[in-house]
Amino acid sequence: MRTLVELLKDVRFSLGAGVLLVLLVLSLLSYASPYDPIQWRVVPRDLPPSSEHILGTTSTGQDVFWQMTFAARNSLVIAVFGALLSRAIALTVGLFAGYSGGTTDRVLMFVSDGFMVIPLFLILVLLAMLIREHMTIVNMALLFGVVGWPWDTRVIRSQILSLRERDFTHTAVLSGTHTLKLIFNEYTPFVIPLVLATFINHMAFVVGMEITLAVIGLTDLSIPTIGAMLRWALSYEAILLGLWWWLLTPIGVSVALFVALYMVSVSVSVYLDPRARVQRVGRT
Amino acid sequence: MKFLTRYLIPRLLQYVLVIWAGMTIVFIIPRLLPTDPVRAQIATLQTQGALLGPDAMRQMVATLEEMYGLTGSSFEQYLAYWGRLFAGDFGPSFFMFPTPVIQLIGRAIPWTVGLLVTSTVIGWVLGSIFGGLTGYFRKSRMLRVVDTMAMLIRPVPYYIMAMLLIIVLGYVFPIFPLGGAFPIGASITWSWRSIMSILRHATLPLLSLTLLSTATWHQTMRLIVQSVRDEDYIRYAKIGSVKESTIFSRYVMRNAILPQVTGLTLALGQIFGGALITEIVFAYPGVGTLLFQAIILTDYNLIMAITTISIIAIVTGILIIDLLYPLFDPRIRYK
Numbered sequence: 049m050r051t052l053v054e055l056l057k058d059v060r061f062s063l064g065a066g067v068l069l070v071l072l073v074l075s076l077l078s079y080a081s082p083y084d085p086i087q088w089r090v091v092p093r094d095l096p097p098s099s100e101h102i103l104g105t106t107s108t109g110q111d112v113f114w115q116m117t118f119a120a121r122n123s124l125v126i127a128v129f130g131a132l133l134s135r136a137i138a139l140t141v142g143l144f145a146g147y148s149g150g151t152t153d154r155v156l157m158f159v160s161d162g163f164m165v166i167p168l169f170l171i172l173v174l175l176a177m178l179i180r181e182h183m184t185i186v187n188m189a190l191l192f193g194v195v196g197w198p199w200d201t202r203v204i205r206s207q208i209l210s211l212r213e214r215d216f217t218h219t220a221v222l223s224g225t226h227t228l229k230l231i232f233n234e235y236t237p238f239v240i241p242l243v244l245a246t247f248i249n250h251m252a253f254v255v256g257m258e259i260t261l262a263v264i265g266l267t268d269l270s271i272p273t274i275g276a277m278l279r280w281a282l283s284y285e286a287i288l289l290g291l292w293w294w295l296l297t298p299i300g301v302s303v304a305l306f307v308a309l310y311m312v313s314v315s316v317s318v319y320l321d322p323r324a325r326v327q328r329v330g331r332t
Numbered sequence: 333m334k335f336l337t338r339y340l341i342p343r344l345l346q347y348v349l350v351i352w353a354g355m356t357i358v359f360i361i362p363r364l365l366p367t368d369p370v371r372a373q374i375a376t377l378q379t380q381g382a383l384l385g386p387d388a389m390r391q392m393v394a395t396l397e398e399m400y401g402l403t404g405s406s407f408e409q410y411l412a413y414w415g416r417l418f419a420g421d422f423g424p425s426f427f428m429f430p431t432p433v434i435q436l437i438g439r440a441i442p443w444t445v446g447l448l449v450t451s452t453v454i455g456w457v458l459g460s461i462f463g464g465l466t467g468y469f470r471k472s473r474m475l476r477v478v479d480t481m482a483m484l485i486r487p488v489p490y491y492i493m494a495m496l497l498i499i500v501l502g503y504v505f506p507i508f509p510l511g512g513a514f515p516i517g518a519s520i521t522w523s524w525r526s527i528m529s530i531l532r533h534a535t536l537p538l539l540s541l542t543l544l545s546t547a548t549w550h551q552t553m554r555l556i557v558q559s560v561r562d563e564d565y566i567r568y569a570k571i572g573s574v575k576e577s578t579i580f581s582r583y584v585m586r587n588a589i590l591p592q593v594t595g596l597t598l599a600l601g602q603i604f605g606g607a608l609i610t611e612i613v614f615a616y617p618g619v620g621t622l623l624f625q626a627i628i629l630t631d632y633n634l635i636m637a638i639t640t641i642s643i644i645a646i647v648t649g650i651l652i653i654d655l656l657y658p659l660f661d662p663r664i665r666y667k
């Protein structure tokens with residue numbers, strides 16, 4: 049609780065968290081939607097925003113506002129699960145590599161370096177291309193989770209490397225603590241804040257990738273996500289037809305989401321930085 | 333001599349290993365998945381209205397398997413794959429038959445390289461300078477505005493940035509063309525008009541990529557400089573009344589630029605992906621747009637070739653920057 053109060057003092061955090069909260073409320077509103085997001089032609093087509101359709105309607109006969117609530121919900125779900133999965137991998141590999149050291153460490157770091165160097169976008173395109181029909185929400189979360197861990201693995205590993213040399217490690221080892229217990233009970237609390245900060249970054253990565261793959265037509269476009277919404281607006285030439293409300297809604301939502309995630313992540317990492325913490329203590 | 337054994341040889345070894353691993357992944361992925369490219373291809377043809385009898389079908393399958401290198405055991409396929417890779421033979425494009433895939437890619441590469449190199453260099457240099465200034469002179473009002481702008485631009489994905497620029501500068505205020513690299517039907521010559529037109533078409537994609545990369549390098553450089561300026565040797569230099577400009581350019585920037593070079597090598601793959609996406613939005617005739625067309629037409633050979641060549645190009649690019657690194661860091665040179 050005290051952490052939250054400290055964080056809320058930062059304008060960036062409170063602004064970002066506020067925007068995220070609004071998006072969360074919007075995505076929860078999808079449960080109250082009067083329309084089915086998969087159905088076409090449920091409302092008159094191409095209507096500009098009015099009191100009846102707050103954000104207008106699309107050429108496929110869907111209500112932009114309600115469609116957007118579904119899109120926000122699905123994109124957030126993919127982002128959270130993708131980020132959870134990749135954090136789990138990053139944490140496991142990082143803890144393992146950092147603690148065991150030696151050859152294990154070198155092999156694992158070689159693998160993660162390889163992942164970092166290879167343009168992931170292309171590998172994702174190749175994979176998505178082959179399972180295009182099966183790109184459901186679950187599979188997308190899996191796909192983005194599996195590729196997104198190498199960078200943070202490195203960060204976690206370096207943290208463990210320094211923890212391993214601390215006195216309490218020696219005390220624990222000498223008093224016969226089991227290795228797994230040492231890693232999970234003693235080391236994990238140190239790296240959890242780090243994992244949280246990278247969690248937010250990874251959410252942004254997942255949403256961005258989802259949009260990119262959807263726009264080049266490599267996801268299941270019948271599932272309303274932010275990317276699928278953009279894709280439909282583009283393939284119906286919404287710019288040229290002047291249907292700005294259709295195109296600007298997904299763009300606006302995604303920009304708001306990205307800026308909010310980034311602000312929260314910057315603010316959290318500043319909070320976690322020990323140097324900044326000393327300054328903060330000095331000020332109060 | 334020590335430089336050779338301790339830096340160069342391990343680095344080259346890593347290069348070969350990464351290329352090998354990357355190529356093997358590209359080889360394995362399509363074979364691991366349940367979908368069969370040959371059946372998918374035939375299904376596409378059938379939905380387009382081709383009628384195939386059983387005999388014609390069998391022949392088609394055999395031809396396609398031959399073309400994709402799917403004959404023989406997995407190991408034979410793997411060896412054949414490397415053989416073709418070294419020969420630079422990626423087979424013909426399926427939908428622009430019989431143009432070899434490599435020719436199509438060759439035509440697209442100059443456009444992509446032009447965009448990528450220009451935007452990366454400008455973004456990296458500008459971002460490092462602005463980031464250095466904001467990190468060091470923390471009190472300046474103007475630099476704070478720059479910092480806030482970078483903070484708002486940085487998280488925007490490539491795709492959205494390109495869309496926004498098109499909407500604002502191509503549609504609402506039609507200053508720049510909506511897409512393409514030259515007017516439709518025009519031939520490229522070395523005349524003044526032709527060059528000007530190419531530059532005009534390149535402006536928006538370049539602007540979009542450069543804005544994002546400047547903001548990114550700005551943010552990382554600012555953080556690095558902020559930690560360098562608190563170092564003891566900077567404090568010492570200040571007490572010794574070394575000129576502020578000397579401290580900034582010779583002590584702070586010189587040290588802070590090293591992690592930026594390393595950062596460049598790590599980010600190159602992502603920047604490349606971003607350039608591809610930007611090209612797709614602007615219908616710029618580079619590798620990205622080619623990839624997009626290949627995806628729409630399920631041109632399997634073309635996608636495989638683009639992936640393979642891009643991985644090799646990016647990993648080689650990173651190797652080159654890494655080998656130039658001793659020029660920036662004397663500690664490695666003299667070791």
